[in-house]
Structure formats: C-alpha cells, structure tokens
Amino acid sequence: MRNTFTFNGIYCNELFCQFQLKGVLLLIIHVVKPGESIYSISRLYGVSPSKVISDNELTNPNSLVVGQTIVIEEGVRRHTILPGQSLYTIARLYGVTTNDLLNANPQITNAALISPGQVVNIPSRTRKLGTIEVNGYAFPTVTQEVLRKTLPYLTYLSVFSYEVRPDGSLKPVNDEALIQAARAARVAPLLVISNIEEGGSFSSNLARTILNSDQLQETLLNNVLNIMRRKNYYGLDIDFEYIYPEDREKYNNFLRKAVQRLRPLGYTVTTALAPKTSAEQKGLLYEAHDYPVHGALTDHVILMTYEWGYTFGPPLAVSPINEVRKVLNYAVTAIPREKILMGIPNYGYDWTLPYVPGSRAATLSNTGAVDLARREGAAIQYDAKSQAPFFNYYDDNGKQHVVWFDDARSIEAKLRLIHEYRLGGGSYWTIGRFFPQNWLVLRNLFDVRKVLS
Numbered sequence: 001m002r003n004t005f006t007f008n009g010i011y012c013n014e015l016f017c018q019f020q021l022k023g024v025l026l027l028i029i030h031v032v033k034p035g036e037s038i039y040s041i042s043r044l045y046g047v048s049p050s051k052v053i054s055d056n057e058l059t060n061p062n063s064l065v066v067g068q069t070i071v072i073e074e075g076v077r078r079h080t081i082l083p084g085q086s087l088y089t090i091a092r093l094y095g096v097t098t099n100d101l102l103n104a105n106p107q108i109t110n111a112a113l114i115s116p117g118q119v120v121n122i123p124s125r126t127r128k129l130g131t132i133e134v135n136g137y138a139f140p141t142v143t144q145e146v147l148r149k150t151l152p153y154l155t156y157l158s159v160f161s162y163e164v165r166p167d168g169s170l171k172p173v174n175d176e177a178l179i180q181a182a183r184a185a186r187v188a189p190l191l192v193i194s195n196i197e198e199g200g201s202f203s204s205n206l207a208r209t210i211l212n213s214d215q216l217q218e219t220l221l222n223n224v225l226n227i228m229r230r231k232n233y234y235g236l237d238i239d240f241e242y243i244y245p246e247d248r249e250k251y252n253n254f255l256r257k258a259v260q261r262l263r264p265l266g267y268t269v270t271t272a273l274a275p276k277t278s279a280e281q282k283g284l285l286y287e288a289h290d291y292p293v294h295g296a297l298t299d300h301v302i303l304m305t306y307e308w309g310y311t312f313g314p315p316l317a318v319s320p321i322n323e324v325r326k327v328l329n330y331a332v333t334a335i336p337r338e339k340i341l342m343g344i345p346n347y348g349y350d351w352t353l354p355y356v357p358g359s360r361a362a363t364l365s366n367t368g369a370v371d372l373a374r375r376e377g378a379a380i381q382y383d384a385k386s387q388a389p390f391f392n393y394y395d396d397n398g399k400q401h402v403v404w405f406d407d408a409r410s411i412e413a414k415l416r417l418i419h420e421y422r423l424g425g426g427s428y429w430t431i432g433r434f435f436p437q438n439w440l441v442l443r444n445l446f447d448v449r450k451v452l453s
Contacts (some may be wrong), residue, residue: 027444028072029408031382032064045072057436065373067380067389069408071440077122087111087120094122131447132418133425135190135270135302135341140174142432144181150431151185153439155449158237158270160430161192162227166209168219170227171198179231186452188234190270191227193220195240202241204284211243211250221261228267234452235268235299243288252293259297268299275305275327275343279334295335302427303331306345311361315351315402319344320386321413328421341427344414346435348405352395365433369405380407387413408437415445425449 030041038061042049053061055073064070079090087108091098102108104123114120133155138147140159151157159178163171170193182189195207210216224236236258243251259269273289281287294301305324309316324342331340348369349361364372369391373380376393383390389407394400406414418426428438442448 027412027441028074029412029441030070030072031409032066032068032070034066036064038062038064038070041070041072045074046077047072047074055436055440057434059367060371060374063374065370065378065380067382067391068370068373069389069437071408071437071444073440073444074124079120079122081114081116081118081120083116085114085116087114090120090122095125096123128447129416129419129445131449132423133300133341133449133451134442135300135425135427136431137192137427137429138178138431140178142178142430144177146432146434147178147181149434150439151182151187153442153448154182154185154187154431155425155451156188156190156234156270157182158190158192158427161194161196161239162224163196163198164193164206164210164220165198166206166216168210168216168223170220170223176231179233183232183452186450188268188451189232190235190237190268191224191231191233192237192239193224195243204242204244207240207243207251208247211247211254217254217257221258224258225261225265228262233267235270236262237270237272237302239272241272241274242284245284245287248288248290251288252290255294255297269297270300270302270341271298272302272304275303275324277326277330279330291331291334295339298339300339300341300424301331301335302341303327303343304429305343306429309349309361309404311349311363312358313361314355314357315349315353315361315404317383317386317388317390317404317410318348318406319410319414320388321410321417322385322387324414324417328417328423332421332423337422338424340421340423341425342414342418342421342423344411344426344428344438345406346428346430346433346438348403350401350403353392353400353402364403364405366405366407366435366438367433369403370407372403382409406435406438408441411438411441412445415442419445 038049038052042052056070087098087101091101100123104121135156135158136154137158137160159175162173179189195203197203197206262269271294274285276286305327306319308320308323309318348364348366350364351361373391378391378393380389380391388404388410390404392402
C-alpha cells in the first residue's frame, strides 16, 4: 500500500494527488507505517530530514510510532531548468500554476525567455482558507517559552481566571507577565472571571449569590473595570458555568449590564458557553446558557466543544467531530457565525479498562500520548466517525488502557469545521502544553487576525 497524506481533506494513496485545482489547499499529513524513518519520509516528499524534525519538534526522531502523524511543510524549493523545459512543464511537475511560478520569480519578466541552467523558486502549493481569530486560554503558570512559541498564532489570550468571591471581589491573579508578553506579540489579553469557589470548582450557589443582587453585580463590575484599566486588559471573558436554570434570565441581565458598562469604554465582552445541540437541552450545564441572548449582546461566544470524553466519564474522544457538528448545527441558527469561536481541546485522556463508573482517567498532552505509545510499543489507530486517534496498551500490572488524544489529522478536521460553518475562529483550552503539529496545521490552513497594531 502506498503512503497516504491529506489533500483538501482527502487521504490520497499516491505521492502527489493528481488534482491541479488553482486555489485548493494541499496540506501534507503523513501517517507513519511499519519500517519507515524520518529519512525515508523526507525523501518521499523532497524535504530535508532536519526540516521535518524541526517543524514537528520531534523529540525522538529515530523512534517513530506506527500511526503517528508527521506534518510536511514544503516551503520554497529551488529548481534548475533542464533543456526543453518550460514554465508550464515545470509548474505541472511541482503541482503549481504558471502564475504561481511567475509570482515567486519576479525576475522572470517573459515566461518564454527562460534557459537551461537558470534557477527558479518553486512556491508551496498551500492555499489558505482565509483569516480567522484564535483565542487561547492560559493559566498564570504557563511558561514564557510556551507563550513565546504560541502567541504568534493567537488573536486573544484569555488569562484563567479571576475567581468571583461572594462579596463581589476577585481573587488576585499573577498575570502581569502574561499581559506584557501578549501585547508585545500583538495579542489582545482578555480578563476571565469565573464562578469557581476558592479551592473548589464551579459553584451554582456562588453564581446565584451574584446574579440575585444588583449591588453585588455593581461591585463586581467595578472591580473588573479597575483591574482592566490598571493592568491594560483588552476585554472581558465571562465563564459562568453550572448556573441554576431558574437564574437564566438573571444571567442574561448581568450580561446586559456588563456590556453596557464595558463597551462604551472600548472593551470587548466574550462569554464561554456549554455545547448545546438545541435550545431546549436539559441539564444544569446547559439550561441557563441562552445562545440567542449571548449571541446578540457579546462580541464573541466561545463554544466549549470538548469533554465528551472527560476525567470521570467513559472512554471517548474528547472532541468527536460528529458531536461537534451537532452543536454547530444549532449554534449557527442562534448566534451570528462570525461571533462564534469553536472550542478545541489541547489534551487527551488515558483510561484503565474495563471502565468503572466514577473512576478517574489520567490527563496527558497530545505529544505525551505519542511518547506513551512509543514506550508501550503500541500502534496508533484512527477512528473515522469521531475523527480522532487512539491506542491500547497494557501496563506493568497487566491492566489494559485506552488513550484518546489529538493529532494532526484530528486537528485538521476540527479546523476545517471553522471554514465549513464560516465561523469567526477557534479557541484552545488550554495552550499550556505546547503541541507543535496543531500550530503547523493552523498556519497552513489559515492566517490569524491580529486586533492590536
């Protein structure tokens, strides 16, 4: 079987698919097969091994995992013209157009006047899908190295989080370094407030306390504005979860107050919403999140389209494409598309089998999942329905495990939904663990909008 890669979402079985459609994106995602090496893969695509290793930030390039993805970025290549070759035949050889060659070689003023021995630049065949906005959540503990490598791909950095206290005050956050780094990279910092109890989790009762008191809401918004002014935030991201259903309209009213206070001062307002598939969806996580009201009031709405597979739940893909589609199908009927930032997880889970309800899955990074597969000698498989990779292994105690995570293929599938549904962009939870292939795929698919000059 020949090697496969992605062409416009199609996994091809030839070295290069024979599609010569102008304006179509070619993103090469190679899936490692038994016996392959970085050297053989790089020769296959005419890219240097060092570039493949560097682009993918491979920490163990001499020990690839069967089923592991490798993203190939062609970059600009150079071709020495042979006797009898024309720009047309060279363009066909590399899968680009004659105009592409002329644009990449401004020194050629007449396509007919080229000669053997002349060197021409061969541009990448990648054609981007457009420009989007990208938000990334970060804890104050994120390293400066991760920030440095991630910020070029972000529009917004949401610092998580200022926890609301019952008296309307906010638990302090050590966020100055993040704000400074974000603004230096032309990334807009967003202050996140949450109804997380100190030392606990999201609290329905805490939200009720705030939402049922005009005075507490006034105090809270004053405190928010003071911090935003003092620390030079760009906007506010409200992440109130598990609100009692009967407090739904009170939450809507609080959102109205926040927008009325902040927008005249030049601040943006964003909210994070549970992944609903209908307006009538039941459950404490969903009912108080009013999609039409949030869509009408805010600048952006972040849809938390992840956690189908979660820490205490049964083994599943964290963000299965088929389930995300159901959320987007409803969301675009209730919220202006351009305001929607689709949530993308940046982590995976390792479950012990057989699954016992209430047992805890271990969280791991996407790169960590590949490292685990390597150590355990596991082959990575890919689930077509959820568009997500997974693998099984046995631990030292003889217990079977299953790991679900994301790779370049699943990230591409998620990002293409943004284009398909004409959304405003995406939002990562969280950027704390650097995932090189995610950003490789993103930068090949889209340009990222910067709102700061």
